Every structure is written in structure tokens, then in C-alpha cells.
Amino acid sequence: MASLILTPENQIQRLNLILNKVKNLQELDQSRLTSPPNAKSWCIVEVLEHLSIAYSHYHKKFNEVFPQLSNLQKEHNAFKARMWQKLVIEMQRPKGTQRKWKMKTMKRFEPLLDPKTLDKAKIEQVFQRFFELHGHFKESILESRGKDVATVKIPSAIGPIVQFYLPESFEFLLAHMERHMVQIDTIMEQQKTLVSS
Amino acid sequence: MDDDAYLILKNFFPNIDFTEEQERHFKSLWSLKTFNQYDFITEAGSTERFFYVVLEGVQAIYVLNEKGEKVVLGFSYTGSPSGVFDSFIQQEPSKAFLEALKPSNLLAISRSDYMSLFETYPDFYIWGHDFFQQILFGRLTREVEILTLSAEQRYVAFMQRCPDELKVIPQKYLASYLNMKPETFSRLRASVSY
Numbered sequence: 001m002a003s004l005i006l007t008p009e010n011q012i013q014r015l016n017l018i019l020n021k022v023k024n025l026q027e028l029d030q031s032r033l034t035s036p037p038n039a040k041s042w043c044i045v046e047v048l049e050h051l052s053i054a055y056s057h058y059h060k061k062f063n064e065v066f067p068q069l070s071n072l073q074k075e076h077n078a079f080k081a082r083m084w085q086k087l088v089i090e091m092q093r094p095k096g097t098q099r100k101w102k103m104k105t106m107k108r109f110e111p112l113l114d115p116k117t118l119d120k121a122k123i124e125q126v127f128q129r130f131f132e133l134h135g136h137f138k139e140s141i142l143e144s145r146g147k148d149v150a151t152v153k154i155p156s157a158i159g160p161i162v163q164f165y166l167p168e169s170f171e172f173l174l175a176h177m178e179r180h181m182v183q184i185d186t187i188m189e190q191q192k193t194l195v196s197s
Numbered sequence: 198m199d200d201d202a203y204l205i206l207k208n209f210f211p212n213i214d215f216t217e218e219q220e221r222h223f224k225s226l227w228s229l230k231t232f233n234q235y236d237f238i239t240e241a242g243s244t245e246r247f248f249y250v251v252l253e254g255v256q257a258i259y260v261l262n263e264k265g266e267k268v269v270l271g272f273s274y275t276g277s278p279s280g281v282f283d284s285f286i287q288q289e290p291s292k293a294f295l296e297a298l299k300p301s302n303l304l305a306i307s308r309s310d311y312m313s314l315f316e317t318y319p320d321f322y323i324w325g326h327d328f329f330q331q332i333l334f335g336r337l338t339r340e341v342e343i344l345t346l347s348a349e350q351r352y353v354a355f356m357q358r359c360p361d362e363l364k365v366i367p368q369k370y371l372a373s374y375l376n377m378k379p380e381t382f383s384r385l386r387a388s389v390s391y
Contacts, residue, residue, distance in 0.1 A: 009241070009294060010265040016242020020290055075235060075367065076266070145235060 004081040004089065006167040008145045011174055015138055017176050019131070022048065025184070026127055034118045037190030042111065044187055045123055047180050048130045049111035054176060055133045057157040058169060062140045065154055065166065069147040076145050079167040088162050092175035094182040109157070141170055198224055204251050205276055206304055209250050212327075213320045226310040232297040238279070239295040249276050254301025255308035255362055260293050265292075270371040274362050278301060278328075285311075298366045304382035309339050315347075316345070348377045352385040 025033070025044060036043040041051065081089060091101045113126075149166040156162040156172065164172060198205070203224065215223055217380070230247070230344045232238055238256060239245050255274045258281065259267040259374055268291065273279035284291035286307060306314075355375055356364070372382035 007261075007265050009267065010261055012237070013241040013261060013294075016290065020242065142237070158265055179351060 004086045004171070006074070006081055008076070008141050008167070008170075011141050011170050012138065014174050014178070015134070015141065018174075018181055019134060019138075021181060021184075022127070022130060030118075030120060030123065032188070032191060033123055034115045035191060036115055037187050041187065041190075042183075043115045043118075044184055045118055045126050046111040046113050046115065047187070049113055049126050050105065050109060051177055051180055052133050053109050053111065053128050054157060055137060055173065058154075058173060059133060059136055061154040061169075062136070062166075065152050066143060066147070067142070068152050069144075069149065069166075070151070072146055072148055076147075076149075079165065080194050081168050081171065082165075082180075085162065085164060085168045085172075088156070088158070089168065089172050089175050092172060092179050094146055094175075094179045097182055097185065099179055099182055115174060137170075137173065140166075144170070160188045198227065198229070202229070202304065203269060205252055206250055208276060209278070210321075210324055213318065219318070223314075224272075226306050226314070227304045228306075229307045230303045232301045232303070233295060234300050236297045236301075237294060238301070238303070239281045239284070239291055239293070241292055241294050242290050245254055245291055245295075247280055247303075247307060248282070248285055248311050249273070249279040249303040249305050251275055251279050252302040252304060254297055254299040254303075255366050256292050256295055256297050256301055256303075257366070257374075258295050259370075259373070267370075267373060269370050272298075272363055272366075272370075272374070274360055298370060299362075321377040343376055347387055348375070348381055349385055351375045351377070352389060353381070353391045356391045362367055 025048075028044070033044045034047070091103075094100070113122075144166050147166075153163040153165055154169060156164055156169065206224075206227065227250075229252075230238075230249070232254070238249075241261070251273050253275055255272060256279050257267075257269050258271050258273070258279075259269045262268050279295065281291040281293050281295055283289075286295075288308065315325065342354055346354065352375060355371075368382050368386070369379045372379040375382065377385075
């Protein structure tokens with residue numbers, strides 16, 4: 001199996017693409033942001049809230065782990081993801097426009113929002129929280145460039161069965177975000193179909 | 198802005214004459230930005246906000262290939278322009294990173310102020326003509342070198358013209374710029390004089 005080589009540059013570039021995409025979503029009408037394409041699906045705002053909930057776990061862990069990491073005295077090297085961690089990451093990563101390995105969201109990661117009651121202020125709050133948390137994510141990736149990241153592991157949000165070094169946790173989060181960006185594209189496509197039918 | 202900094206800035210715009218008042222206004226458009234070694238000045242995916250003139254330090258502009266490796270497109274250094282120019286002009290997300298390879302001091306001008314220079318001082322159109330001509334000729338020379346010269350010839354041609362401050366940056370950046378493996382660059386450095 002090919003190695004999964006992780007670099008902060010690649011991760012920053014992909015995170016910026018996602019942040020730009022979410023900024024563009026902010027321009028959408030309220031109805032498009034809050035209309036799920038069917039009764040079982042989330043709407044766009046719920047997807048973003050889910051991403052914020054998922055990141056909250058890492059927000060705390062990153063703040064705990066950084067003071068424990070020593071500074072690098074040289075330029076950082078690429079990081080090779082370990083086998084088991086790579087497998088977990090690849091299960092999240094979408095393949096083109098497909099979300100393989102469909103999985104049920106754990107209860108604690110579900111967005112507790114009622115799309116019917118989402119008003120402008122509440123939607124704004126969801127976007128604001130998303131950008132605040134993922135601004136922290138970006139800062140964490142940037143900070144990791146000057147740290148020895150191969151010394152301290154953190155438990156994943158799935159539980160201690162998966163332990164990540166920082167670059168692995170970043171990659172897991174990015175693959176998870178990319179997966180949900182595909183979901184958002186699907187929601188928007190389905191909305192178009194609903195309007196035209 | 199101190200006199201040394203202004204001298205570097207003025208040298209970058211050689212044929213532009215200002216009255217005292219114009220000079221004060223021109224100076225006021227620039228701000229000093231300081232970066233540590235390995236700081237990103239501009240990230241891929243973000244939009245370039247400034248056009249820079251380098252006061253001190255070396256910076257590399259690079260894109261990532263499919264394997265995530267850095268492919269160096271160019272360098273900036275004392276007295277040269279810097280920034281991701283296409284992103285700056287088009288105000289579109291950059292495809293490239295601009296990274297400080299040495300601690301860097303740069304003078305920065307925003308896009309609206311940069312554009313206002315042309316409107317306020319028509320001499321800047323002449324500067325712009327000369328500047329873009331120079332950039333184009335530089336890129337053409339590099340393209341010909343990459344496509345026609347051997348690794349050793351590329352190494353010699355580059356080392357003969359590059360300023361000394363560029364020779365002390367990590368070799369992998371120079372190797373990438375010259376489209377060769379770091380091992381090849383290292384071997385040439387040890388065996389070829391220029």
C-alpha cells in the first residue's frame with residue numbers, strides 16, 4: 001500500500017480551499033442553507049454545525065498538546081502516517097464526488113438544530129462558530145511547522161482506540177471536512193433537482 | 198521608513214521623480230512587514246493582499262505537485278519585488294505559497310494603493326512597461342534554460358548570475374528551482390566550479 005505523506009503546506013492549501021467554499025456558502029439564500037433535500041438528510045447549516053462539533057474535541061486536545069511539544073531547530077520534514085491511522089483517514093476521505101464507507105454519525109456529533117426554526121441570527125452564529133474553530137485549526141497547523149510533532153499522541157474523537165500524532169489528526173479532520181463538502185455539493189444538486197421537478 | 202529602506206524602494210522605481218510632497222505621499226503608501234524564517238508570507242488558497250519590495254531576506258515562491266512536494270518557481274531577495282502577483286492583481290486565491298527562507302523585512306503596498314500610483318503618477322506606466330518587460334524576459338530565459346540545458350549547464354548559469362544571499366538558502370530549494378534532485382545539486386556543488 002502506498003505511503004501517506006503529510007505536509008502542513010498541503011494541509012493548509014486544502015483547508016484554505018474549504019474555508020473559501022464555506023465563505024461562498026454564506027452568500028446563499030436562507031432557504032437554501034436550511035432546506036434539507038429529504039427528511040433524513042441534514043441541511044447545509046447542520047453539516048457546518050456537525051463539523052464544528054467534531055472539531056471541538058480536537059480544539060481542546062490541540063491546546064493541551066502544544067505546550068508539551070519541543071521546538072524544532074531546523075525546517076520541518078514531511079510526516080509519514082502510520083498504517084492503522086492511514087486506514088482510518090482513508091475511510092473518511094471522499095473519492096472524487098463519492099462518499100464511500102457510509103457511516104452513522106455518533107449521537108454526540110449530531111447537530112442539535114431544527115432547520116425549521118433556523119433564522120438569520122442563528123445561521124450567522126453557526127457560520128461564526130465554524131470560522132472561529134477552523135481559524136484555530138489553521139493556526140494549529142501553522143504552529144505545528146515549528147514543533148517536533150512525532151513525540152506526543154492524542155486520542156481521536158472516535159475514542160482512544162485511534163491515537164493520532166498531530167499531522168495525522170490534521171489529515172483526519174481535513175478528510176472529514178472534504179467528505180462533508182461533497183455532502184454539501186450533493187445537497188445543493190438535490191435542491192436544484194427539487195426546484196426544477 | 199528609514200533612509201536605507203527608502204533608498205532600496207527608490208532604486209526599485211529608478212525613473213520616477215517626485216516633488217517633496219509627492220515623495221511624502223508615496224512613502225506613506227508603504228508599510229513594513231516582518232517575517233520569521235519559514236513563515237508563510239502568502240498561503241496557497243488565500244488571496245495576495247500586497248505587492249512587496251524586499252529590504253532584507255530571501256523568499257521562495259512555490260506550488261505543490263501531486264505528491265505534495267514543493268516545486269520552486271522563483272526567489273525574491275534584497276531589492277527585488279516579491280508577492281504572488283497574479284493573485285494580487287486578479288484578487289483570486291493564490292495557487293502558490295510565498296515563504297520566508299530567511300528572516301525577512303519587506304515593504305508592502307496594498308492593491309488599491311498600488312493601482313492608485315498609476316493614476317496619480319503617470320510615470321508609473323513607464324515603470325510598469327519596463328518592469329513587466331524585464332519579468333517576461335527573465336521568465337523566457339529560464340524557460341529556455343530548463344528546456345535546453347543539461348543539469349550541469351543549468352547549475353553553472355544560475356550560480357553565475359544569482360546573488361550571494363541566495364547561495365546560502367537550503368539546497369533543496371535551489372535544486373527544485375533548477376529542476377534537479379537535491380542529490381544532483383549537491384554533487385554539482387562539490388564538483389563543478391563556475
